[in-house]
Amino acid sequence: MIFYLIIFTSTFFSIYHLLSSYKFKNEKFFHHISQKGISILVPCFNEAPILKYTIEGLLNIDYDNLEVIFINDGSKDNTLQVLYQLLDLSVWEINTATSTSEIIQTYKSNKYPFIYVIDKSNNGKANSLNIGALFAKKELIVTMDGDCILEKNALITMNKTFDDKDVIASGGVVHIMQMFKLDNKLSRIVLMQALDYIKGFYIYKSSLAYNNALSIISGAFGVFRKEVIKEIGGFKVGLGEDIDITLRIQEYAKKYNKKVIFNRKAICYTECPESLQQLIKQRVRWQKGFIDAILNNSDFLFKNIIKSNVCFYIIIDALLSNSFSTVVVIINIILMITKVIYGYPLHIFIYYLSTILFNIICSVIAIKGAKKNVPYLKTKRLYFMIILDILFFQFLRIFFFLMGTVTYYFDNKYWYKVNRTNNCYKV
Numbered sequence: 001m002i003f004y005l006i007i008f009t010s011t012f013f014s015i016y017h018l019l020s021s022y023k024f025k026n027e028k029f030f031h032h033i034s035q036k037g038i039s040i041l042v043p044c045f046n047e048a049p050i051l052k053y054t055i056e057g058l059l060n061i062d063y064d065n066l067e068v069i070f071i072n073d074g075s076k077d078n079t080l081q082v083l084y085q086l087l088d089l090s091v092w093e094i095n096t097a098t099s100t101s102e103i104i105q106t107y108k109s110n111k112y113p114f115i116y117v118i119d120k121s122n123n124g125k126a127n128s129l130n131i132g133a134l135f136a137k138k139e140l141i142v143t144m145d146g147d148c149i150l151e152k153n154a155l156i157t158m159n160k161t162f163d164d165k166d167v168i169a170s171g172g173v174v175h176i177m178q179m180f181k182l183d184n185k186l187s188r189i190v191l192m193q194a195l196d197y198i199k200g201f202y203i204y205k206s207s208l209a210y211n212n213a214l215s216i217i218s219g220a221f222g223v224f225r226k227e228v229i230k231e232i233g234g235f236k237v238g239l240g241e242d243i244d245i246t247l248r249i250q251e252y253a254k255k256y257n258k259k260v261i262f263n264r265k266a267i268c269y270t271e272c273p274e275s276l277q278q279l280i281k282q283r284v285r286w287q288k289g290f291i292d293a294i295l296n297n298s299d300f301l302f303k304n305i306i307k308s309n310v311c312f313y314i315i316i317d318a319l320l321s322n323s324f325s326t327v328v329v330i331i332n333i334i335l336m337i338t339k340v341i342y343g344y345p346l347h348i349f350i351y352y353l354s355t356i357l358f359n360i361i362c363s364v365i366a367i368k369g370a371k372k373n374v375p376y377l378k379t380k381r382l383y384f385m386i387i388l389d390i391l392f393f394q395f396l397r398i399f400f401f402l403m404g405t406v407t408y409y410f411d412n413k414y415w416y417k418v419n420r421t422n423n424c425y426k427v
Contacts, residue, residue: 020207035065037138043128047146049420056427057149074122126235151267171217172266181425202369209262213309216243221268240289287404
């Protein structure tokens with residue numbers, strides 16, 4: 001009975017998310033909107049190989065009222081030297097009111113007067129973002145990773161979103177950079193991640209946004225009102241600072257009747273791991289970050305499980321339904337392989353076959369949605385990846401879940417960072 005209840009719950013949420021994603025629509029604006037001030041914060045730790053493309057992408061953005069702040073978090077490589085070379089830096093003395101003991105030196109670009117660099121001792125991403133927010137002079141704060149490239153119109157699109165005074169935070173779509181900015185033949189590991197991101201943003205995240213239940217604004221590309229970040233105490237140190245800040249902003253939004261939304265027209269590209277080993281370490285950290293955020297915000301989540309959609313979905317759907325269904329799948333696979341249950345029930349096989357068919361349908365719909373949003377997306381190789389996603393990546397997800405959950409209780413402090421590639425991207 002428990003088995004069937006878990007299967008039903010998991011299946012229900014999967015179908016519901018697919019239907020909800022169809023209903024999600026971006027808000028439309030037909031009048032002219034003046035540009036709000038935007039401060040882009042780019043925390044950097046050992047980003048030297050990718051910074052050239054990050055800066056090219058920032059210079060390509062179609063937006064005038066902005067500043068860019070790179071925060072070098074005590075990199076062990078030549079990140080600071082690369083920034084010196086690409087930006088032509090000179091020392092820039094800041095107001096002592098915004099200075100902290102962690103800051104070693106601050107710089108301003110001679111080539112691009114709207115770009116600044118803060119060199120600080122190593123204290124983690126959350127600390128870097130807080131220092132950047134303290135230094136920022138604009139109304140809106142954009143957080144992005146050091147390996148990210150924003151689409152040319154990403155900030156114009158986000159600017160329209162924040163014309164609604166009640167919107168206090170918004171996330172955009174994140175795509176795999178290798179898929180869009182690289183001519184090389186891509187490995188299966190990269191293509192599987194590209195499909196995984198597409199399904200995540202065009203189905204699951206779109207569904208959560210439709211249901212006012214966004215639980216994570218990706219650290220790769222998020223936009224926040226600076227005053228709100230300040231009011232909730234900034235970013236907290238942890239393995240998943242993006243999910244933690246989103247949950248705390250959702251708590252603020254519930255209290256003051258504000259909005260946290262998703263903008264599917266604002267696009268960012270991020271570099272993904274190119275080896276299985278690096279992918280495993282990254283996704284295990286993501287699972288640890290999820291657990292960390294649940295524990296740190298448990299008071300808000302469990303007390304409002306009925307009153308708040310975001311609390312309901314993250315506890316009932318993401319935490320309980322997905323966790324239990326994963327365990328059930330593992331048990332059934334073991335039973336089928338070892339033939340402990342002789343004459344395995346036919347309807348269970350039928351269920352798994354229908355699940356595979358449903359997965360294929362979801363993947364096709366997600367790919368078509370991504371193609372509509374990004375017309376130059378090459379979809380043929382993604383369609384070939386659907387079967388590999390079912391036969392291999394689905395089981396990898398189970399491994400990520402188990403490994404991250406188990407190892408969290410032994411190591412919940414170390415932040416594993418993916419090594420940057422030396423790819424030559426077309427910005």
